[in-house]
Amino acid sequence: MVTKQAIIDEALRLGFEDVGFTTAEPFESHRFYLQEHAEEYAWAESAGLSLLEGTNPRAIFPKAQTIIVLLENYCRQSFPTPLVNHFGRCYLDDDRITRDGLSLKIKAFRGFLRENAIDSRVPFNLPHRLAAARAGLGTLGKNCLFYAGRVAAGSSWVLPITVVVDRAFEADEATIGMGCPTWCRGACVAACPTQALKGGGRIDPRRCISYLSYFGQGLTPLKLRAPMGLYVYGCDRCQLVCPRNAPWLARNLPVNQRVAAMAPDFDLARLLRMDVDYFQERIWPHMFYVGTRDMWRWRMNAARAMGNTLDPAYIPELAQAFAAEKDERVQAMIAWALGRIGGNEALSALQGLGPGVSETVSREINQALQELK
Ligand code: SF4
Ligand code: SF4
Structure with a gap:
């Protein structure tokens, strides 16, 4: 029978940055949060994101026993300046439609599990940041983002991918909690141009530029036009001002040529x-x-x-x-x-x-x- 260590080795061999394990128990605290803030998240349910359903992995995959969380560093390479001026970094090399990048790695990982008689699902609606923290991979920030604990220089430029499997594995020790240094007085909250961040790790998603840029209804209200600045799709401002991200941003990284090639189109x-x-x-x-x-x-x-x-x-x-x-x-x-x-x-x-x-x-x-x- 395949061991947990063999699964970790395979994930790292495929190029994921880190791997953690947690149980398939429901995310009760997240369900309560969504229910308490139902008005703020009503748009997500209407858009078919099914966030409430995602709080119970067994509602999606009844045989679920473990969640394996894979961490992908989406800023391993840098992006051309004209693109990062106008687009959130996490969208620049998103292959969920083209299926020619990260999707291939996920497919290969699931293939490995299948070869070892493990059935898996990769639901789009699990609370992936919370799952990553429950799997011991890092902590949260007051900008509501997930920060890696062991990789990517502790930055938030990582995407947790939740793979739900029908095999029980020992869960890793959770690292849930706010990992911000006490000396940071909420640079992200102060820098958020549309006051979406409310402090203490709370956000009104309807005020976030990311939401406004792709789900906002009608003509953008006058009072938001200047604050939304140069962003066309997504926003990275609360990550760019964060001292936890500075070490990774200071690295001299090669340019992502695949993204550079499509820059003129944007x-x-x-x-x-x-x-x-x-x-x-x-x-x-x-x-x-x-x-x-x-x-x-x-x-x-x-x-x-x-x-x-x-x-x-x-x-x-x-x-x-x-x-x-x-x-x-x-x-x-x-x-x-x-x-x-x-x-x-x-x-x-x-x-x-x-x-x-x-x-x-x-x-x-x-x-x-x-x-x-
Ligand atoms: S992504 Fe931009 S608008 Fe959204 S919370 Fe962060 S700084 Fe505010
Ligand atoms: S800017 Fe400061 S408060 Fe906000 S996430 Fe970063 S370290 Fe935490």
Whole structure:
């Protein structure tokens, strides 16, 4: 019968950074938390994330006895600056659709288990950060992220993968708890631009830029447009300011060439003027939380990010995109972006927008003109 050590050796051989074991007992404390904060997480249930179901591994896999948690370091290589300025790092090499990277390692690991007569599941909805801490792999941070204990220089640039198996193995000692140094006075909480972090390891996910960038409804409210800054999809700000992440960020890492090759596709101007074919071929296979029907959200986010660069070089792009754009949410954001960039060139571009625009867009144009004047 395969030993726990043989499983660990195989996971490390396949390139996972660390491995931990915990029981398949329900995550009761997490279930209570989700129930207490039902309003904050209602969107997740409607989006089909089934977080409540995920608190009981046996509801997903009745034969479950152990959860093997694999840690993947998704920042083992660095990413090009233009990408990390606008996208959360964890989405940059996400192969959940293309299935040509991490998925192959998970598949090989499950193949090894199968060869040893162990059945497994990799549910998407287990509380993977809590499972990792219960498996002794690290601790939590006040930004609600999981920090590795033994690898990746103790950083949060790791993705826990939960593999539920039908074989009992000795559980590792849990490391659940907040691992932040006492001298850090909550840099993440202070730095969160949309006040999503509430301190003490609590978050209102509906205020997080990650949520707002791919699930936010309608035209982004005025008060959030500047705070959301340059981010188009996801946000890393609370990780970038964290002293626990500084050692890993200081490393001189080789560039991830696979991601570098797709960087031009994610250029802001291209995103702003992309059509359905471009989106489906170049964007969606890598960042898929927004479907084709909601492509306007990508274009609106790109326009907002362009405005927040304060770079006049984007003015002609924004004006041209406005003329070709049919969606009033994107048109409205383009008007706002021109006002945000400011200056005479932006003023004259704004004066040239319309006529024949909707009331919402007309209001945005007038607002931007007022501010410029
Ligand atoms: S990811 Fe960004 S918006 Fe979300 S909690 Fe962190 S800093 Fe705040
Ligand atoms: S910034 Fe400070 S409080 Fe926030 S997660 Fe990092 S160490 Fe903890």
